[in-house]
Amino acid sequence: MNYVLKRAIALLFLTAIIILAANFFPVETAKAEVQKPAVVESLSDRVASAVITDLSKQTGISPEKLKITRYSRQTWSNGCLGIAKPDEICTQALVEGWRVVVSGNNRTWVYRSNRNGRIVRLEPAKK
Structure with a gap:
């Protein structure tokens, strides 16, 4: 076998090994994760x-x-926004809404509301 033919066969053999190795050992590439604001x-x-x-x-x-x-x-x-009054019956369902902090006259109050403001409740003052 001449020298050129031996080199061509060796080159084909090495290429096959590289292709097979790439399938068995995949190279991980960095992926940029796009986060929406x-x-x-x-x-x-x-x-x-x-x-x-x-x-x-x-x-x-x-x-x-x-x-x-x-x-x-x-x-x-619940429907009482987690602040039930004595003897009040509240719906037992999760209610989407707001927690709102209000300031005035050197005081601060915290309110709870449902999503559209039809229900508002003042949180009890912490002792």
Whole structure:
């Protein structure tokens, strides 16, 4: 066998080994994971108004002196937003809604609301 033919056969043999090895030992490539930015949902005017109106009625502080300082989406454990009154029957279903922090007259209150503001509840003051 001449020299050129031996080299061609050796080259084909090595190529076959490389192809087989690639199938048995796949090379992992880095994949860039594209993350979508988190959607930050804003508090609706309806929820904000319901909270401010209720707090103003309970405290006598004018709505202009009350300010929403924070809010976050929450899922409440029942229709009473996790704050049942004595002898109150609450629906036993998860309720999507909001936790809203309000400040005014050097005080802070925390409210719970359902998603559309039809139900608002003042959290009891922590002792």
